[in-house]
Amino acid sequence: MLFPLKPSKKCFSPLFCKVLFAALFSTLLLSQIACQGSRSVRVLKLAHSLDVQSPVHRSMVYMANRLKKISHGKMRIDIYPDGQLGAERELIELLQIGSLAMTKVSTSPLEGFVPEMKIYSLPYLFKNEAGLWKVLNGKIGKELLLAGQPYYLRGLCYYDAGSRSFYTKKKPILKPEDLRGLKIRVQKSATSFDMIRAMGGSPTPISWGELYTALQQGVVDGAENNPPSFYFSKHYEVCPYYSLDEHTMVPDVVLISTHIWNKLTPQEQKWLQQAADESVVFQRNLWKKVSDDCLARVQQAGVKVFYPDKKPFQEAVQGIYKKYEGTRLGELIQEIRGIQESN
Helix, strand or coil, rough: CCCCCCCCCCCCCCHHHHHHHHHHCCCCCCCCEECCEEEEEEEEEECCCCCCCCHHHHHHHHHHHHHHHHHHCEEEEEEECCCCCCCHHHHHHHHHHHCCCCEEEEEHCCCCCCCCHHHCCCCCCCCHHHHHHHHHHHHHHHHHHHHHHHHHHEEEEECCCCCCEEEEEECCCHHHHHCCCCCECCCCCCCHHHHHHHHCEEEEECCCHHHHHHHCCCCCEEECCCCCHHHCCCCCHHCEEEEEEEEEEEEECCCCCCHHCCCCHHHHHHHHHHHHHHHHHHHHHHHHHHEEEEHHHHHHHHCEECCCCCCHHHCCCCCHHHHCCHHHHHHHHHHHHEEEEHH
């Protein structure tokens, strides 16, 4: 069983008031119920930070279409992409107070709200995609989806976000030593900070929407992400080296505010969960196709792709695991390793 979580005293970021002010006065967020003619329709607002071409966005559109059909038009999801309503942290905070119904975020920034989510950002914990999904679809994955409820966050499902690897401006990353002296953009995740430091680099948190300019102006020397994110963000225009060390397999998670979830009827909750579950199948199939295509496209654009030996990278980060010995996260690490070893 997971340890019970206690709400943090410091819930909101410095930018939160600005975002909240905009949210409270936005007609987009004033109501979760809209009327169409004489029929009442439950409308859920979903915001995220990705481009509309992203396979993840397209999968959320699929979820919205399925919900409308399953509910016979009684429920609807309105989607606001491209960071229109804020960055990932701000969107999570809007869910906490019930001003936004749903969002999609990486589990890396979510670890600042739900400590157990750190498990997904640990480098080289998952041997391959099959091992990752064995965990996500099992007992641990399901428990972690609900671990954020004391923080007013309920996970509906996981989306595939592939493997994260380094892309850089001036040289490829072929061994951990190549990161020395380089500023690498990371998400606001303590685990990601630990990983980059262990490999010899300097972790630098920058919001996704500001990263292209930061790379262009030399604020950072590189970043790390999956092929679709690398391609759709156009970061390949600035970073001609992509080193597929595949250090983490950090999934995305679709969240709903517990304030909103608790207002749904049992039937509405069932419809929404069904639509989310069906979108996972669609998303995983689409992700594979788009990821392969994006990797080919960046190469066509002139990016040099490298496949470095992973062993030196794996050895460099082993010290990270020692800090979790004797803790609940340490127990989860052992459980996850055992699950991947079992048939």
